[in-house]
Amino acid sequence: MQHIDLVPTILDSLKLPAKPGLRGRSLVPLFTGNTIPEQGLYAEALYSRYHFGWSELFSLTDARYAFIRAPRDELYDLQQDAGERRNLVSERESTHLAMRSALERLTAGTRIDAPGDVSAEARERLRALGYVGVSPSPAASAPAALPDPKDKVQVLERYRAAIALVRQGKFDDALSNFRAIVADNPMMADVWSEIGGLALRLGRSEEALAAYRRLVEVAPHDPAALISVADTLLLLGRLDEARAQAALAAETAPANDARWRAKAHQTLAMIALARHDERGARAEAQLxxxxxxxxxxxxYVEGLIRYNAGRFDAAAPFFEEALKSSAARTVQMPELRYYLGDALARLERYSEAEPPLTEEVRLFPHDLRARAALAMLYRATGRGDASDRAVDEIVRVAPTAEGRALAGKLRRMFRNQ
Structure with missing residues (x-):
């Protein structure tokens, strides 16, 4: 049984006609004790193409052979080589051709599901925003023209090693490793994303911006790339540029990708707030x-408008309503709990403020403002040891100039109290 058999089986069991183009087979005969013809097991791996710029892989496995279609095909005799160590393509040409033909028949009439094509108009607008090296759609490149994943095993190991360094808190070493990887493999979108995120954690916003811009050029189909550029420009205070990037993301994100289209409007709302445009912020929030x-x-926006005006008592109910409405979301809103907790703490409602601040730190451990607010809350409620530990945690999770400066500021403030 394969995943591709599920839909044909469900349709058959409901007595519905099979849809054209389905590659699986109905398993209903097996439920009544009958048999079905043996069929090879089909598999595909597309991650390497859309995230690393390498070729995709397709495979077909029968009772004896495993065949992998790649820039350089592979064929293994599972009876004699279960570990798939010896490639027999050159030795068993007839079997190779038969397996390849069977795989091509199985995939005939279907196309690779690309993340989304970028229209000519969108490409022109990207170029107008300064993206001169925008790559073609991932589905546009012939597989044979892309690197074979089996030639990139060492690159993948270097990538995993860099991720491990991030987890160990060795950010500078990790960033150096990521940069070395893209120097030789510039189409690895995931690595550019890692560089951007890590540079932000290190307080290097300009470096993050450059990485995210490169990500847009490598993966123009990914709306998250443009939004990352917009968010970083917002952080840098370059509001007009940020708005142009986020607006393009909102217009070009796939119609079926509600999450990223909504995120684009969310970013536009935050840009409007930074420009003191409350009307624009409300409009984008509604979109x-x-x-x-x-x-x-x-x-959330109504709460921020009041929070920014110092009206914490009026802001808190809006944040509470937003938190209640978002409880069922898989991806939670960053900073929502921080603003709620900080507003309550400023009103000296410490017992109410602590849970949202604690939860913000749990969900978003690199939110330094939430950690600082929690440290101040502990100090205000007479829990000096807990406050000291919270300050120490800031340096642990952010061993950067920003983290050390924030921790130092808190320690000086606590000493002077």
């Missing part, structure tokens, strides 16, 4: 909510 009804941006 975000209409795109993704689980995203409580209207309440």
């Amino acid at each position: 975000a909510h209409e795109t993704d009804p689980t995203l409580p941006m209207p309440q």
Whole structure:
């Protein structure tokens, strides 16, 4: 049984006609004690193409042979070589051709499901924003023209080693490793994303911006790339540029990708707030909510407007409503719990403020503002040891100039109290 057999089986069991193009087979005869013809097991691996810029892989396995279609095909005799160590393509040409033909018949009439094609208009707008090296759609490149994943095993191991360094808190070493990888493999979108995120954690916003811009060029079909550029420009205070990037993301994100279209409008709302454009912020917040009804941006923005005006008592109910509305979301909103907790703490409602701040730190451990707010709450409620530990944690999770500066500021403030 294969995954591709599920839909034909369900349709058959419901007495519905099979849809054209389905590659599986119905298993209903097996339920009544009958048999079905033996069929090879089909598999595909597309991650390497869309995330690393390498060729995709397709395979077909029968009772004896495993065949992998790649830039350089592979064929293994499972009866004599279960570990698939000896490639027999050159030795068993007839079997190779038969397996390849069977695989091609199985996939005939189907196309690779690309993440999304980038229209000519969108490409022109990307170029107008300065993206001069925008890559073609991932589905546009012939597999034979792409690197064979089996030639990139060492690169993948270097990538995993760099990820391990991040987990160990060795950020500078990890960043150096990631940069070495893309120097030789510039189409690895995931690595550019890692560089951008890590540079932000290290407080190197300009470096992060450059990495995210490169990500857009490598993966223009990915709306997260443009939004990352917009968010970083917002952080840098370059609001006009940020708005242009986020607006393009909102317009070009696939119609069926509600999450990222909503995120684009969320970013546009935050840019409007930074420009003191409350009307624009409310409009973008509503668009975000209409795109993704689980995203409580209207309440969040109303809370931020009041929070920024120092009206913490008026802001807290909106944050509480937003938190309640977003409880069922798989991807939670960063900073929502921070703003709720900080507003309550400023009102000296410490017992109410502690749970959302604690939860913010749990969900987003690199949110330094939430950690600082929690340290101040502990100090205000007479828990000096807990406050000291919270400050120490800031340096542990952010062993950067920013983290050390924040911890030092808190320690000086606590000493002077």
